[in-house]
Amino acid sequence: MTIPVQDYAQLALEIKQLGQQIGFADIRISDVDLSRVAPAYQEWIDAGFHGEMAYMASHGSKRYQPDELVPGTVRVITARVDYLPRDTPKNWREREKAFGADAAVISIYARGRDYHKVLRQRLQQLADQIAERVGEFGYRVFTDSAPVMEVALAEKAGLGWRGKHTLLLTREAGSLFFLGEILVDIPLPVDPPTSNHCGQCSSCIDVCPTQAIIAPYKLDARRCISYLTIELHGSIPLELRSLIGNRVYGCDDCQLYCPWNKFAQVAQVEDFDVRHGLDSRSMLELFAWNEAEFLRRMEGSPIRRIGHEKWLRNLAVGLGNAATSMKGDAAIVQALQARLDHPSDLVREHVEWALAQHAA
Numbered sequence: 001m002t003i004p005v006q007d008y009a010q011l012a013l014e015i016k017q018l019g020q021q022i023g024f025a026d027i028r029i030s031d032v033d034l035s036r037v038a039p040a041y042q043e044w045i046d047a048g049f050h051g052e053m054a055y056m057a058s059h060g061s062k063r064y065q066p067d068e069l070v071p072g073t074v075r076v077i078t079a080r081v082d083y084l085p086r087d088t089p090k091n092w093r094e095r096e097k098a099f100g101a102d103a104a105v106i107s108i109y110a111r112g113r114d115y116h117k118v119l120r121q122r123l124q125q126l127a128d129q130i131a132e133r134v135g136e137f138g139y140r141v142f143t144d145s146a147p148v149m150e151v152a153l154a155e156k157a158g159l160g161w162r163g164k165h166t167l168l169l170t171r172e173a174g175s176l177f178f179l180g181e182i183l184v185d186i187p188l189p190v191d192p193p194t195s196n197h198c199g200q201c202s203s204c205i206d207v208c209p210t211q212a213i214i215a216p217y218k219l220d221a222r223r224c225i226s227y228l229t230i231e232l233h234g235s236i237p238l239e240l241r242s243l244i245g246n247r248v249y250g251c252d253d254c255q256l257y258c259p260w261n262k263f264a265q266v267a268q269v270e271d272f273d274v275r276h277g278l279d280s281r282s283m284l285e286l287f288a289w290n291e292a293e294f295l296r297r298m299e300g301s302p303i304r305r306i307g308h309e310k311w312l313r314n315l316a317v318g319l320g321n322a323a324t325s326m327k328g329d330a331a332i333v334q335a336l337q338a339r340l341d342h343p344s345d346l347v348r349e350h351v352e353w354a355l356a357q358h359a360a
Contacts, residue, residue, distance in 0.1 A: 011133065012188045015077060018129050022122050023269045024079040025173060028157035028191045032073055032183075034064040037152045044218070051222040053231055059147035069147060072138045072185040078154045079126070080170075081119060082177045082265040083109050083272040085279075092264075093256050099246065101325045102332075104283045104318065106303070107226065107250025108176065111279055112272035114302045119143035119180040127182055138185035143178070150179045158191040164216040165204035165254040171197060174261035197260070204254035210243045213254065225251035229314045230306055235349060236317060246283060246318040248311075249303055275301065283322070284335055287315040312339065312347045320354025328358050 012029055019027035041064060050056040062069040066076055085108075089095065099105050109115065123141040131137060142148045151168050155161055159179075160170035167175045171194075198216075205213045212223035221227045225247050228236050236244070255261055267273075276297050289297065291308040298304035303311070316339070319332050326332060336358075339351045 008187060009189050011130075011186070014133065015126070015130060015188075019079055019126055022125050022129075023081060024122065024126075025082050025177065025265060025268065026080040026159060026170075028078050028154070028159045029188050030076050030078065030153055030157035031190050032066040032076060034066070034149055034152050034156070037149065038064040041149065041152075049218075049220045049222065051227060051231065052233060053221065053227075055147070063147040064149055064152070066148065066153070066183050070138075070140045070183045073140075073183040075184050075186060075188045075190065076153050076157070077126075077182040077184060077188075078150070078157045078159055079119070079123060079180045079182075080154070080159055080173070080177045081115075081122070081180070081269070082173055082267050083112070083115065084176050084264055084266045085112065085273045086266050086270065087273070088266050093261065096252065096256050101246060101322045102282050102284065103246060104278075104281045104286050104315065105245070105247045106278050106281075107247075107252050108279075109178070109272075110249055110302045111274045113275070113300050114304075115178045115272075116143055116145060116302070117300070118269065118271045119178055120145070123180045123182055130182075130184075130186075134186065140183045141180070142183065143180035148181055148183075150181060153181060154179050156193055158193045161194055161196040161198070162217060163204065163258065163260075164198050164202065165208075165213055165258070166217060166219045167255070169198070169258070169260050170263075171260065172263060172265070174264040175255050175258065176261060176264040201259060203257045203259065207253050207257040209245065209247075209251070209253060210240055225253075229310075233310070235346065236313070238353075241317050241353065242321060244317055245321050248283065248286070248314040248318045249306070283315050283318045284331060287312065287319060287335055287339075309344050309346055312342070312344075313350045316347065316350035316354045320350075320357040323354075323357040323360075333358050 016027040045057045067073040120143050127139050154168050160168045163169040169175050210223040212220050214220050225244055229249055294308045336351050336355050342348050
């Protein structure tokens with residue numbers, strides 16, 4: 001290390017300033033001790049609440065021991081970047097709650113560019129600028145890409161507190177933001193944690209369509225619509241299909257009804273602006289895409305990773321649920337029937353279920 005110990009505080013300040021120049025909304029620093037949260041995490045895994053997300057159970061203690069994951073790590077720089085599109089109206093929460101039964105509801109975070117690429121690029125920029133100041137140093141950049149307990153680290157660093165929906169919350173910006181980390185071997189001064197401000201509120205628990213938040217701060221991912229539409233590879237459980245409604249990729253309900261999200265901030269970067277009209281598409285429009293069109297339009301989008309087969313699966317469920325207010329709609333029934341001979345067993349199963357909803 002090329003800087004004297006007494007300059008670490010100045011370096012930490014510069015890192016935060018550089019981060020904001022790059023496009024991060026906030027930067028905080030923590031140590032690597034996550035021993036307080038490790039038992040609860042292991043208990044959650046042992047209960048099977050992670051479902052098919054096997055990566056959450058792998059890597060052993062490395063997940064809550066960053067210095068084991070990246071030897072030499074003594075500090076974690078955690079960055080927050082807001083993702084509400086820049087043209088988001090002030091009444092965005094009311095707008096999101098008012099989608100019609102035929103609309104394709106896609107989680108806000110997925111309507112723009114893939115956040116993994118956006119954050120990784122900017123975190124690397126920040127790491128490069130740190131190197132310009134201190135010379136060569138040990139570090140690794142992460143953005144939802146390795147066994148890192150990012151919410152726990154962000155909470156420890158004072159970026160916010162874990163809400164009852166298990167997402168990080170801040171008084172200044174609610175919860176609509178991404179997190180990224182740089183694990184470093186520089187002994188920077190750490191930031192103090194903040195206090196919890198959820199109080200007696202249970203809005204996120206009460207509104208969850210599938211009751212996936214089984215207790216404050218405890219999520220059964222197997223029931224979460226984000227898990228069901230993104231992470232689950234096979235059939236969506238029959239008992240949960242009707243509860244998904246027209247949410248075809250992810251779910252924002254626990255965030256839409258959280259009072260703190262009236263303070264949600266729009267993005268400082270253009271990457272999260274809505275692409276391909278994904279905030280106003282009908283399910284029929286998206287269901288008509290063939291695989292080549294899906295891959296072309298979803299280039300650079302996080303949605304692309306689920307593949308066309310699961311995309312059609314999700315849309316079929318949404319079109320089936322449209323029967324609650326559009327029962328027997330000719331256009332919907334015709335679109336579903338056109339997919340009855342799809343080569344995928346998974347797609348055909350969900351299309352048949354959807355048609356049954358319109359025929360019942």
